Amino acid sequence: MAANDTASATKLIKGRVVLNQLLKFLFLLATMVGLIFLVLLIYRVLDQGLGFLDVNFLTSFPAPFPEEAGLLAGIMGSIFLMLLVAPIAVILGVSTALYLEEYAPKNRFTRFIQVNVQNLAGVPSIVFGLLGLTFFVYLFSLGYTLIAGALTMSLLILPVIVVASQEAIRSIPNHLREASIGMGASKWQTIWTIVLPAAIPGILTGSILALSRAIGETAPLIVVGAATTIYSIPDSLLSKYTAMPIQIYSWTVRPQEEWQYVAGAGIIVLLVILLAMNAVAVWIRNKFQHRF
Amino acid sequence: MRSSTTQQLTSTQTIIRKNKEKKNFRRTTEKMIPVFLFICAAISVLTTVGIFFTLLKESITFFAEVSFAEFFLTTHWSPWTGDFGVLSLIAGTLLVTFIAICVALPLGLASAVYLSEYASASVRKVIKPILEVLAGVPTVVYGFFALTFVTPVLQSLIPGLTVFNALSAGIVVGIMIVPMIASLSEDAMSAVPNALREGALAMGATKFETTFKVVIPAALSGIVASVVLGVSRAIGETMIVAIAAGATPNFTINPLESIQTLTSFIVQGATGDTSYGSTIYYSIYAVGMTLFVFTFAMNLLSQFIVRKFREGY
Numbered sequence: 001m002a003a004n005d006t007a008s009a010t011k012l013i014k015g016r017v018v019l020n021q022l023l024k025f026l027f028l029l030a031t032m033v034g035l036i037f038l039v040l041l042i043y044r045v046l047d048q049g050l051g052f053l054d055v056n057f058l059t060s061f062p063a064p065f066p067e068e069a070g071l072l073a074g075i076m077g078s079i080f081l082m083l084l085v086a087p088i089a090v091i092l093g094v095s096t097a098l099y100l101e102e103y104a105p106k107n108r109f110t111r112f113i114q115v116n117v118q119n120l121a122g123v124p125s126i127v128f129g130l131l132g133l134t135f136f137v138y139l140f141s142l143g144y145t146l147i148a149g150a151l152t153m154s155l156l157i158l159p160v161i162v163v164a165s166q167e168a169i170r171s172i173p174n175h176l177r178e179a180s181i182g183m184g185a186s187k188w189q190t191i192w193t194i195v196l197p198a199a200i201p202g203i204l205t206g207s208i209l210a211l212s213r214a215i216g217e218t219a220p221l222i223v224v225g226a227a228t229t230i231y232s233i234p235d236s237l238l239s240k241y242t243a244m245p246i247q248i249y250s251w252t253v254r255p256q257e258e259w260q261y262v263a264g265a266g267i268i269v270l271l272v273i274l275l276a277m278n279a280v281a282v283w284i285r286n287k288f289q290h291r292f
Numbered sequence: 293m294r295s296s297t298t299q300q301l302t303s304t305q306t307i308i309r310k311n312k313e314k315k316n317f318r319r320t321t322e323k324m325i326p327v328f329l330f331i332c333a334a335i336s337v338l339t340t341v342g343i344f345f346t347l348l349k350e351s352i353t354f355f356a357e358v359s360f361a362e363f364f365l366t367t368h369w370s371p372w373t374g375d376f377g378v379l380s381l382i383a384g385t386l387l388v389t390f391i392a393i394c395v396a397l398p399l400g401l402a403s404a405v406y407l408s409e410y411a412s413a414s415v416r417k418v419i420k421p422i423l424e425v426l427a428g429v430p431t432v433v434y435g436f437f438a439l440t441f442v443t444p445v446l447q448s449l450i451p452g453l454t455v456f457n458a459l460s461a462g463i464v465v466g467i468m469i470v471p472m473i474a475s476l477s478e479d480a481m482s483a484v485p486n487a488l489r490e491g492a493l494a495m496g497a498t499k500f501e502t503t504f505k506v507v508i509p510a511a512l513s514g515i516v517a518s519v520v521l522g523v524s525r526a527i528g529e530t531m532i533v534a535i536a537a538g539a540t541p542n543f544t545i546n547p548l549e550s551i552q553t554l555t556s557f558i559v560q561g562a563t564g565d566t567s568y569g570s571t572i573y574y575s576i577y578a579v580g581m582t583l584f585v586f587t588f589a590m591n592l593l594s595q596f597i598v599r600k601f602r603e604g605y
Contacts, residue, residue, distance in 0.1 A: 020498040024410050030402030031411075031419060034470050038426050041437050048440065095332035103326045104333075113333055115595075116340050122521070122591035123584065124528025126558050127343060130580045134346040138568065155339050162336065186318065188325045209428075216430025219530035219555070223562040245432045245531075252436045252535055260440050267433050278428060282421075 045271070049264025057265055061231045062247070066258035071266050074247040076233040077146075077226070078215055078273075081243055084150035085157070085214055090207050092154070093161030097203075100162075101169045102191055121159035128156045129223025137224055144225030147237040152224050156217065157210040164206020168199040201288035208281040212274050218245040244270045347584055350577030357571050363578060369541035369552070371561070371572045378582060380543040384458065384551035385586075388533055391462025391547055392469060392526040397519060399466070400473030404515075407474065408481035409503045420475075427471035435535030438464040443536060456538025456550040464536065465529050469522040476521065480514020481507055513601035517594040524590035528583065530555040554583040 052066070060070030096117070104110040132152030142148040172195050180190040227242050228250040234241045244266060251263035355363070358376045366377030403423070407416055443460040447453045484507050492502040508515065538550030539560050552560070561576040 016498050016501070020500040023500045024406075027402045027406035027410060030399050031406045031474075033399050034403060034426055034467065034474075035419070035422055037467050038422060038429075040441070041429070041433070044437060044441050045433070092332050092335055095329045096336055099326070099329035099333040103329060113337055117336050118595070119588070119591055120336060120340060122524060122587065123343065124530065124555065124587055126528070126530045126555050127347075127580055127584050127587075129562070130558070130577060131339070131343050131346050133562070134350065134577075135342060158336060158339070186322050188322050212428065216428075216432070218430070218432045219534075219559060222559055225562075228563075245430055248436065249432050249531065249535070252432070252439060260436075263436055264440075267436060270430065271433065274428060274430070278425070 042271075045264050045267045047264075048261050049266070049268045052261045052265035053268055057262075058269070062229045066256075066262050069251070069262050071244065071247060071269055073230045073233065073242050074244040074266070075269065077230075077241040077246075078243045080146060080234050080241065081150050081153060082211055082215060084147065084237075085153045086207070086211055088150065088154040089157050089161055089210065089214075090203075093158050093207070093210075094165045094203060096158075096162045097165035097169055098191065098196075101166055102187075102195070117159045117162050121163065124219075125156055125217055126219040126223060128152055129220030131155065132220060132224040142238070144227070144240060145238045146234045146241040149221055149224050149226055149241060149243075152220050153214045153217065156220060157214045160210040160213065161203075161207050164210070165199070165203045168202025168206065169195060171202065172198045201284050205281045205285045208277055208284070212277040212281075215243075215277070216245055216270065216274060218243075218249055221246055222249070244273075343584070347577055347581040350574050351581045354571065354574035354578040357574070358578075367543040369557070371575050374571075376571075376575060376578075377543075378554075378579060380541040381552055381554045381557055381579060382582065383543050383545070384533075384537070384541065385527055385553040385555070385583075387458050387545060387547060387551060388462045388465060388529075388537060388553055389523060389526040391459060392466035392529075393519070393523060395463050395466025396469045396473055396522055396526075400470045400518075400522070401477060401515070403470065403474040404477035404481060405503055405508075408478045409499065409507065423471040423474060426467075427475075429468075431468065431529060431531040432535070434464050434468050435532045438532055438536035450548065453548055454538075454550050456536065456540070457548055458537050458551045459547040461533045461535075461537035462547065465526050465532050468529065468532065469525050472525060473518050473522045476518030477511070477515045480511040480518065483514070484510045513597050516601075517598045520590055520594040520597065524587045524594070527590065528555065528587045530559060534559045554579050554586075558583075 056068075057070050058075065059072055060068065061073050063069045096113075100110065100114060104113070129152060132148060132155075136142050136148035136151050137144060140148075142151075176194050176198065177190055180194045181187070185193070221243055226246045227240050228246060230240055230242045232239070248263050248266040248270065251259045251266060254260075363376050363378050365379070366375070367379045367383075368375045368377045369380045403419075407419060411419065438460050439455075442464055443453075443455060443457070446457070446460055447455075453459075488506050488510060489502050492506045493499070497505065533553045534556040537553065537556060539552050539556060540550040541552040541557070542549055544551065557579050558576050561572060561579075564572075566572050566576070
C-alpha cells in the first residue's frame, strides 16, 4: 500500500515536471513566432525589392512603367515633412512636459491634461487625419499642402513626445534642482541650465522614436491629401507633396505583380531609414544612461 | 580730478541701471515662461476638443441627411448608391479584430510568460529589442507583407480563397499587436514581487504552476488591460486592412470573404473623388465617429481596469 502510494506520487510529480518542461518549450516557440515573422518579412522584402533598388530608383520621379519608377518625390517629401514636424512637435511636446512636471499645480485641471495626453496616444491615427482635414485643409484653407500634412503629423506624435519627455524630466534627481536654487538661480534658470541639459538624452531618444513612427505613418497623410503621383519636389510650405509610405501604398495596391517589386524596393529604403533612426536613438540611450 | 569722479559716478549709475533692467527682464521672463508652457500644454487639450468638435459637427450634418436608424440598423453599405448601413463596416472591423486577438492573445501572453519567468537575462536582452523592432515596422509594410506573402500562403492551404480576405489581414494585424501585448503583460508580471514566486516554489510548485497559479492571477489587471489596448489598436488599424482585406462592405462572419472595415472605408472615401460637402464626405466623419467611440471606450476600459483592480503589495 505504502509502496503503491510512493509510486503513484512519483508518477504524479514526474508528470508535473514533464508538463513544466513541455510548456517552457511551447512558450519559447510562441516567442519565436514573432521573430520568425520578422525574418520572413525582411527576407520577403529584400527578395522582391533588391532587384529594383538602384541609383535610378532613388533619383527619379514616379513613372507609368515599373522599371522607370522612382522614389525621389517620396524621399524628399518625407524629409521635408520631418524637417517641419520635428521642431513643431518637439517644442510643443517638451514645453508641455516641462509645464506638467515643473510648473503645474497639483489640481484637477493638471490631472485632466495628463489623462488627456494618455488618451490622445490611444486615438487611431486616421482620426487625426480627419482632424487635419477639417481644420488644416478646409477651415484654415491650407488645402492639400505640405504644411497641412506636417501640422497633422505633429499633433499625432505630440503625446508620444510629451510622455517620453516627462519621464526624462522626472528622472532628474531633485538635489540637482535644489543645489541650483540654493546658488541663487531662479526657477527658469534652473530648468534651462540644469534640468533640460540633463534630460536631453531621454528627450532626444523619445523624440527620434516618435519621428520614426511619423515617417512610417500612412493613413493620416492619405486623409489630408498627400498626392500619390507627383513629379516635383516641394519648394514651399504650400506645395503639393507625397511621402515614402504613400508611394509604397499606391504601388502595393496596383494589380500588376511588377509594381509589388517596386513597392518592395521602396520598403527597403523606408526600413533602412527607420533602422538608422532607431540605431541613433538606442546609441544615445546607451551612451548617456545611468549618469545619476 | 572732479570730472573723473563725475564720470565714475555716471558709469556706476549706468551699471546700476543696466543691472536693474536685466533684473526686470529676468523677472518678466520668469513670469512669461510658465504662461508660454501652459499655452503649449493647452494645445494637447485643444487637440482633443478639436477631434470631438470635428467628428460631432460633421456627423450631425450627416445625420440631417441620413437617419440615425438607417445608419445603425441597416446592413447594406454602399455610399455611392445611397445606402448607409454602417453595421457591415462594424462587422468587418469586429471580424478582423477577433481574428487578430485569436493570434495575438496566445502569442503575446506566451512571449510575456517566457520573457518574464523563463528567459535568462541574456536571452531577454536579445529578444526584447527584436520585439521592439517588430513594433516599429510601419503598418504599410505589414500590409504589403499580408498581401504579397500571407495571402498566397493561405491560398495554397485553402483552395478558392479570394485575394482580398479578412483572414490574412486579421492574422497580420494580430502579429502587429503581439509586441504590445507581450511587453505590457511582461511589465505587469515583472512587477509581481519575487517573494510570491519563492513562496510557491518553496511549497513544491513547478515553475509552470507558480506562473499560472500565482504570478498571472497577481498580474491579471495589467494583462487584461494590455489585451484591451491591443483590441483598441486592432480596431483602429488602417493600412493592413485597407491593403489586404479588400473594399467590399460585407455583413458576414466568414473570414474567407473580402470585407471592409470602418478605417478602410475612411481611406477609400478620402482617396476617391469625394467632393467637399457631399453626403459621402460627411459619411467619412460619421464612420470616424463610430470608430472613435469604439477605441475611446476600449482605452477608458483599459485605464479603468488598471486603476480598479491593481494589486498592492
